[in-house]
Amino acid sequence: NAGVTQTPKFRILKIGQSMTLQCTQDMNHNYMYWYRQDPGMGLKLIYYSVGAGITDKGEVPNGYNVSRSTTEDFPLRLELAAPSQTSVYFCASSYGEGRGNEQFFGPGTRLTVL
Amino acid sequence: SQKIEQNSEALNIQEGKTATLTCNYTNYSPAYLQWYRQDPGRGPVFLLLIRENEKEKRKERLKVTFDTTLKQSLFHITASQPADSATYLCARDSGNTPLVFGKGTRLSVIA
Numbered sequence A: 001n002a003g004v005t006q007t008p009k010f011r012i013l014k015i016g017q018s019m020t021l022q023c024t025q026d027m028n029h030n031y032m033y034w035y036r037q038d039p040g041m042g043l044k045l046i047y048y049s050v051g052a053g054i055t056d057k058g059e060v061p062n063g064y065n066v067s068r069s070t071t072e073d074f075p076l077r078l079e080l081a082a083p084s085q086t087s088v089y090f091c092a093s094s095y096g097e098g099r100g101n102e103q104f105f106g107p108g109t110r111l112t113v114l
Numbered sequence B: 001s002q003k004i005e006q007n008s009e010a011l012n013i014q015e016g017k018t019a020t021l022t023c024n025y026t027n028y029s030p031a032y033l034q035w036y037r038q039d040p041g042r043g044p045v046f047l048l049l050i051r052e053n054e055k056e057k058r059k060e061r062l063k064v065t066f067d068t069t070l071k072q073s074l075f076h077i078t079a080s081q082p083a084d085s086a087t088y089l090c091a092r093d094s095g096n097t098p099l100v101f102g103k104g105t106r107l108s109v110i111a
Helices: none
Strands: A004-007 A010-013 A019-025 A031-038 A042-051 A054-057 A064-066 A076-078 A087-094 A109-113 B010-014 B019-025 B032-038 B045-051 B056-059 B062-067 B072-077 B086-093 B105-110
Touching: A004 A087, A019 A031, A019 A087, A019 A109, A042 A064, B010 B019, B019 B032, B019 B086, B019 B105, B032 B062, B032 B072, B045 B056, B045 B062, B072 B086
Parallel strands: A010 A109, B010 B105
Antiparallel strands: A004 A019, A019 A076, A031 A042, A031 A087, A042 A054, A064 A076, A087 A109, B019 B072, B032 B045, B032 B086, B056 B062, B062 B072, B086 B105
């Protein structure tokens, strides 16, 4: 099992550009999550999905969009990049939502917006 | 809102000593508390969890406690080693909502 994979590992964007961060898991997990992590600020939930076709906003959804057309994939879209979106982005998945279900994280994407 | 706080940003200890990290929560007790380890440049990795009705849980050199009176979980690493140096995150697991993570405590074990 590859677990949770994310691409790209690094990216530099100019203000106003768009990009999609890819996330794939091969554990057949229903639940998937996108977090951003800023220095000293912990993990903040952007969006999550409880299954294919179902997504919901987390704590910091503004400036982002997601889709979930398959169980395996959960891409995160940035439409108009802003310097405030400079961060490290982590995708995660879990078998269930909470209730003792651990989350499995990808290696992260480091994004810089200049 | 249901908060989770790790009051220490950083903790330095000598090799061989026991490291103790603190996680405090507000309002009602979560059903579980989960603990993760994060190495620089990597995603968090799950270590162990403790249920609300458990006072203590152990896994090798790790021990977690859950005190609903103090609204606190303590995470202990006994006989600490330099390889234990990492950031440790606690997460509030209320059972039917996404996890809420603390900011983490960066542990440095000095040889």
